[in-house]
Amino acid sequence: MPVNYEELTTGKYYEELEPGNVYKHSITRTVSEADNLFFSALxxxxxxxxxxxxxxxxxxxxxxxxxxxxxxxLVCGVGVNDVTLGTTLGNLGFTEIKFPNPVFIGDTIHVETEVIGRRESKSRPDTGIVEFETRGYNQRDEVVVTLRRTGLMLKRSSRSDAS
Known part of the structure; x- marks a missing residue:
């Protein structure tokens, strides 16, 4: 039986992504030596x-x-299930990436994503463009990364099951 991806969608549609909404992601991650070494090698x-x-x-x-x-x-991936899984068509760009504090092996990272702005797509009526700010923190609540990213998001009305 084929997978019904619409049933598995946990991301938010364009209409749900109101500026000012903040999503505190439940996934936390302790960074290991292997993470750092493998990523650097890859x-x-x-x-x-x-x-x-x-x-x-x-x-x-x-x-x-x-x-x-x-x-x-890592911080971009942590937000996928809560914000964009099944509702994004892709990232359009990243800006204002900052690393105010380093991450050390053994640090535990937690993440939040805020909707900064949105607008209708001019060329694709079934989508909208949303700007997100994602912030990553260590276990001491020190900011370790901030970034802004723009995503092309599906509208709920574009789904076949929309009424």
Whole structure:
């Protein structure tokens, strides 16, 4: 039997994504050494700050810091089930990405996503464009990443079961 993806959709449709809505995501994640090492290896990032503890002891951090691109990918992924699973057609862009504090191996990350703005699509009447701000925090509630992203979101009325 084929999968009915509409039944599995947990993301929000364009009409539900009101500016000012904040989604505090229930998924939290403790970052492991393997996460950092595998991500750095998979992306060919050989920066010693991520892979060499002895070198990192000589830096201002005194230990390895987690690859910031892993942190970015993690916080974006955490929000998928709550906000965009089955309702997005894709990311249109990322802006204002900031890493105000480093992530260290063993930090536990929690995430929230706020709807900043939205508008109807001019070229696709069954979609709208939504701007999100996602914020990631460590276990001490220090901000470790903020970003703005724009997504192309389906309208509920575009679904075959809409009445």
């Amino acid at each position: 992306t060919y990032n050989s920066a010693w700050l991520h892979t060499d503890e002895e070198y990192s002891k000589t830096t201002m951090w005194g230990t390895r810091i987690v690859n910031s691109m892993f942190t970015l990918a």
